[in-house]
Amino acid sequence: MELIKITHDNLEQEHICCAIANNKDIRVLSKKNWLRDRFDEGLVFLKCNVRGKCFIEYIPAEYAWTPIKAEGYMYIDCLWVSGQFKGLGYSNLLLNRCIEDCKAKGKKGLVILSSKKKTSFLSDPKYMRYKGFETADTADPYFELMYLPFDINADKPRFKGCVQEHRDLTKGFTLYYTSQCPFTAKYVPLLENIAKIRDAAFQAVHIQTKSEAQNAPTPFTTFSLFYDGQFITHEILSEKKFEKILISKGL
Incomplete structure (x- = not known):
């Protein structure tokens, strides 16, 4: 299987896998702009x-948009093989190429965000353990920071303390999100509109810098929804799923 590396030179011509549409589509535009600034x-x-x-998408951990301490590691933003491509060895192919690249760049190892059990938008913990990853740190309610060290003496990565600091969140819904995932460009405005129609307090915090992301109150800065300071979900919600949450809160 041929692998294609997206760069400044081919970004406009290549599709970005997670949102296949023309470059005028808001999801594609948002994601490609985010990638362009990270290359x-x-x-x-x-x-x-x-x-x-x-x-697979990965970046030096010092530049990762997540609140972790993992100097010298490479952070995997996303490893996604879906549908008809599952079971063909493509996950192994992509991850192995990533490992080779990171070793060649002198990295200490790899870091990825997972969970206690397999869940949407986070890496599958069973697969990561099969590939040699171990849990380095945990954060409520179910996040796990997994790592694959290339040197057994390498420092263990960890979450920053800010991931548990929710006391200052306003009443009602607070949504933290970035443009790392193209689907936030589509669904965040829809959720905002639903909350407005239902007269529900809703604040969307668009994280737009690395510094903001690295000091966020949640490990998953791509999308994290809180209600009255309590974490609700990291899953990028459809309108129907958000409406179910509103109903559960009596709204």
Whole structure:
């Protein structure tokens, strides 16, 4: 299987796997703009030469948009192989190429965000353990920071203390999100509109810098929803799923 690395030179011509549409689509526009700003920081977006979700995206941990301490490691933003491409060895192919690249760059190892059990938008803990990853740290309610050290003496990565600091959140819903995932560009405005119609207090915090992300009150800065300071979900919600949450809160 041929692998394609997306760079400044081919970004406009290549599709980005997780949102296959023309470059005028808000999801594609948002994601490509985010990638364009990260390439010079060392971000790598590597995909199989297929038309679908079959790619890996990783960046030096010092530039990762998540509140972790993992100096010298590479952070995997996303490893996604879906649908008809599952069971063909593509996950192994992408991850192995990532490992080779990171070793060549002198990194201490790899870090990825997972969970206690398999869940949407986070890496599958069973698969990561099969590939040699171990849990380095945990954060409520179910997040796990997993790592694959290339040197047994390498420092263990950890979450920053800010991931548990929710006391200052306003009443009602608070949503933290970034443009790292193209689907936030579509769904966040829809959720805001639903909350407005239902007269529900809703604050969307668009994280737009690395510093903001690295000091956020949640490990998953791509999308994290809180209600009255309590974590609700990291899953990027459809309108129907958000409406169910509103109903559960009596709204």
